[in-house]
Structure formats: structure tokens, C-alpha cells
Amino acid sequence: MNLADAHQKQQKTQFDLLIVGGGMVGASLAIALKNSALNIGLIEARSLANNSQPSYDDRGIALSYGSQTIFQSMGLWPDIAPCATAIKHIHISDRGRFGVTRLSAEKQQVPALGQVLTARDLGQHLNRHLQQMTQLSLFCPAQVSSLSKLDDRIEVSLDNGQKLSAKLLVAADGRDSTIRRLVGLDAREQQYQQIAITANISTDQAHNGRAFERFTDSGPMALLPMSDNRSSLIWTVSEGQEKALLDAPDTVFLDQLQQRFGYRAGRFIQVGQRSSHPLTLMQADMPVQPRCVLIGNAAHSLHPIAGQGFNLGLRDVAVLAELLTDAGEDCGHAAILHNYQQWRQKDQDQLVRATHHLVQLFSNNISLLGHLRGAGLAALDTLPPLKNWLAQRSMGLAQTQPRLGRGIGL
Numbered sequence: 001m002n003l004a005d006a007h008q009k010q011q012k013t014q015f016d017l018l019i020v021g022g023g024m025v026g027a028s029l030a031i032a033l034k035n036s037a038l039n040i041g042l043i044e045a046r047s048l049a050n051n052s053q054p055s056y057d058d059r060g061i062a063l064s065y066g067s068q069t070i071f072q073s074m075g076l077w078p079d080i081a082p083c084a085t086a087i088k089h090i091h092i093s094d095r096g097r098f099g100v101t102r103l104s105a106e107k108q109q110v111p112a113l114g115q116v117l118t119a120r121d122l123g124q125h126l127n128r129h130l131q132q133m134t135q136l137s138l139f140c141p142a143q144v145s146s147l148s149k150l151d152d153r154i155e156v157s158l159d160n161g162q163k164l165s166a167k168l169l170v171a172a173d174g175r176d177s178t179i180r181r182l183v184g185l186d187a188r189e190q191q192y193q194q195i196a197i198t199a200n201i202s203t204d205q206a207h208n209g210r211a212f213e214r215f216t217d218s219g220p221m222a223l224l225p226m227s228d229n230r231s232s233l234i235w236t237v238s239e240g241q242e243k244a245l246l247d248a249p250d251t252v253f254l255d256q257l258q259q260r261f262g263y264r265a266g267r268f269i270q271v272g273q274r275s276s277h278p279l280t281l282m283q284a285d286m287p288v289q290p291r292c293v294l295i296g297n298a299a300h301s302l303h304p305i306a307g308q309g310f311n312l313g314l315r316d317v318a319v320l321a322e323l324l325t326d327a328g329e330d331c332g333h334a335a336i337l338h339n340y341q342q343w344r345q346k347d348q349d350q351l352v353r354a355t356h357h358l359v360q361l362f363s364n365n366i367s368l369l370g371h372l373r374g375a376g377l378a379a380l381d382t383l384p385p386l387k388n389w390l391a392q393r394s395m396g397l398a399q400t401q402p403r404l405g406r407g408i409g410l
């Protein structure tokens with residue numbers, strides 16, 4: 001882009017669509033709309049230059065088969081694929097109980113149950129594509145400080161004094177969404193008093209594409225296969241237990257992990273940088289408002305127990321992109337937003353409920369529940385229709401697919 005173009009971009013203040021938040025979800029929406037006729041602005045609080053957005057750390061993100069399909073349809077998958085590791089098997093167990101269930105890509109007749117890559121790698125690809133989009137005006141670093149809603153548009157002021165307007169504002173500014181607050185929307189929130197510790201781990205055995213989900217009395221643990229024979233660990237502990245684990249020398253941390261997890265994945269021999277994430281469930285009460293829609297974590301933020309938060313957000317993106325591409329003159333028209341809500345509400349409500357019940361069931365240490373859980377996992381393993389249902393849901397294939405999800409094999 002030459003200086004004249006850059007200047008012209010700086011001057012543009014009126015848009016069809018303004019996206020607030022250029023994290024995984026907001027960036028994906030902008031890129032999904034790259035072939036549309038829409039005039040788009042994106043406001044992101046952190047600079048894109050050094051990948052400094054808070055979510056782009058080293059934790060592994062499990063992309064469902066449905067998300068892979070959406071990225072494929074957006075033309076992003078060939079870029080992302082070299083950084084991704086296929087999940088071929090998932091092994092689900094309950095510490096101290098008998099029940100186990102196993103899912104396999106072969107049995108589901110798909111090339112992979114999902115793919116894992118670091119949030120940092122995903123962020124690098126998304127940021128690069130954003131910066132290459134000539135029709136996109138980037139306001140970055142910048143934040144929205146106030147907004148006012150009119151019948152035919154929404155107007156925002158940025159913290160650098162710029163004033164912008166758009167027919168539709170999409171809030172993708174994460175769990176603590178400023179837009180949600182400025183619009184005055186309530187959200188239901190559940191604090192789990194649990195902390196997720198994340199780290200990348202090496203084992204003395206090849207992971208061979210195996211992912212593990214293990215339920216323990218202090219919360220669930222997951223191990224996802226990654227590049228260079230590393231695995232991405234999510235270890236949920238009760239609030240207060242995290243400090244000792246974060247501060248422990250590597251050998252002590254690995255010992256404790258081995259005790260909790262067992263030897264199914266081999267012997268843990270190396271651990272990378274550890275970080276912690278407090279866990280809450282949040283769902284905005286009315287994510288669709290006149291001229292404004294909340295998507296991704298701004299609308300619903302899940303416990304990472306099933307690795308579904310971004311996958312759910314990407315399905316928001318796919319549906320919204322399809323409706324906006326076909327929108328005609330006014331992309332913020334109430335009928336379009338109504339269609340979006342109709343299409344998305346069931347999937348969002350179901351996943352929020354299912355994740356919450358799963359957390360409660362598997363965090364509950366009452367003996368009878370524990371035995372039922374064990375029996376349930378054992379029974380699940382012998383019931384192909386139920387197992388297929390679980391696999392379809394975790395692959396993100398059970399929902400009505402928008403155009404962007406109809407690429408490979410759907």
C-alpha cells in the first residue's frame with residue numbers, strides 16, 4: 001500500500017460494518033468478508049505488528065473438524081495447516097474410576113477429529129491476512145470510548161479522538177467487552193473457583209495424534225497433541241492451588257502432573273512456560289441489539305473443558321458472514337440481525353448449558369455421582385450411536401452448517 005492509499009484509509013470514517021476487537025473471532029470475521037462488497041473498519045486495542053494481543057499466547061487451541069472446514073472455505077487452511085497437528089484419537093477417562101471412552105477419526109470416517117495449533121501461530125496468520133486486506137480500514141491501537149445508536153447507524157468515538165459510524169457494529173472485544181458495557185447489556189456469569197494452568201509438555205513417547213481428557217477431583221485435565229511431539233496441557237485446579245504449581249521447579253511440577261495424570265501418555269520429561277487462566281462461564285443476555293451484535297467471547301465465554309470456545313465463536317462468524325455477504329444496501333437491517341439470532345441461539349445455548357453441566361458433573365466428588373460417571377463412560381464406549389453423537393458434537397458437525405462450513409466432506 002502506498003502513502004496516498006494509507007492516507008485515504010486514515011480519512012475514511014463511515015462504514016457499512018465496524019468490528020471492535022481483532023482477536024481470533026473479530027479477525028476471522030473481517031477475513032471471512034474479504035470478498036464481500038462491504039466497506040469494513042476494524043478497531044483493535046493492541047498493535048498487530050508484534051502479535052501482542054492477549055489471547056495469542058503459547059497455549060494449544062483445538063480446532064474442531066467443523067472449524068477446519070470453515071477456515072478451508074475462507075482460503076486460510078493451506079496457510080494454517082503446516083502449523084497444525086491432527087487429532088486421530090481422543091481418550092476420555094476419570095481419575096480413580098474404571099470408565100473410559102475412546103473416539104477415533106477412523107471410526108468416524110474423517111481424516112482427523114480436530115487439529116491443534118498454538119494460539120500464537122493462529123494469531124500470526126490472522127494478523128498477516130488482516131494486514132493484506134486492502135479494503136479493510138484498521139484503527140489500531142485504538143479503543144472505543146463512547147457510542148450512540150441512531151435509527152440507521154451507530155456512531156462511535158475512539159480514545160484517540162476519531163469519530164466513526166457504521167450501519168452495523170459487531171463487538172468481538174472479548175469476555176470483558178467494553179461494547180457490552182457501553183450498550184448496557186447484562187450478562188449471566190458463573191465463577192467456577194477454578195484456574196486452568198496451561199503449558200506445553202514433552203513426553204518420552206510419541207503422541208501419535210492422541211488427545212486425552214481426564215477428569216479428576218480438582219477439575220478436568222486435557223493433553224492435546226502438537227508439533228515437535230509436544231502436547232499442550234490444560235490442568236484445571238481449585239482456586240488457591242495454582243500458585244504452588246506455577247512456582248514449583250520443573251521437576252516437581254512434572255512429578256505432580258505425572259501423579260495426577262498417570263502414564264497413559266508416557267513419562268512427562270519437559271515443561272515449557274506455565275500460565276494461569278481463571279475460569280468463568282459468561283453469557284450475554286441479549287447479544288443481538290438494534291445495529292449491534294456481540295460475537296465470540298463478548299457474547300459467551302466458556303470453561304475450556306471441551307475446547308469449544310473459539311469453535312463456537314467461529315460458527316458465529318460463519319453464519320454472520322453469510323448473512324452480511326447477502327445483505328444488500330443495509331447490512332445492519334433488523335431482519336438480518338433477527339435471522340442471525342434465530343440461526344445461532346440454539347447452538348450457543350446448548351453449548352453453554354452442556355459445558356456447565358459437564359463441569360459440574362465432573363467436578364463433583366460425591367461417590368454415587370463418581371460411580372455413575374465411571375459407568376457412563378464405560379457404557380458410552382460400548383454404545384456406537386451415543387459415541388457417534390458425542391463425536392459429531394465435539395467435531396462441531398452437529399449444527400446446521402452455513403456456506404462457509406460446507407467445504408470438505410460436509
Ligand SMILES: Cc1cc2nc3c(=O)[nH]c(=O)nc-3n(C[C@H](O)[C@H](O)[C@H](O)COP(=O)(O)OP(=O)(O)OC[C@H]3O[C@@H](n4cnc5c(N)ncnc54)[C@H](O)[C@@H]3O)c2cc1C
Nearest residue numbers: 021023024025045055062173174296297307308309310311
Ligand atoms: C486455557 C484456555 C484454553 C482454551 N482452549 C481452547 C481450545 O482448545 N479450543 C477452542 O475452541 N477454544 C479454546 N479456548 C477459548 C478461546 O481462547 C476463546 O474462545 C477465544 O480466544 C475467543 O476469541 P475472541 O476473539 O472472542 O476474544 P479474545 O481472544 O479475548 O479477543 C478480544 C480482542 O479484542 C481486543 N479488545 C479488547 N477490548 C477492546 C476494546 N475496548 N477496543 C478494541 N479492542 C479490544 C483484545 O485486544 C483482543 O485482541 C480456550 C480458552 C482458555 C482460557
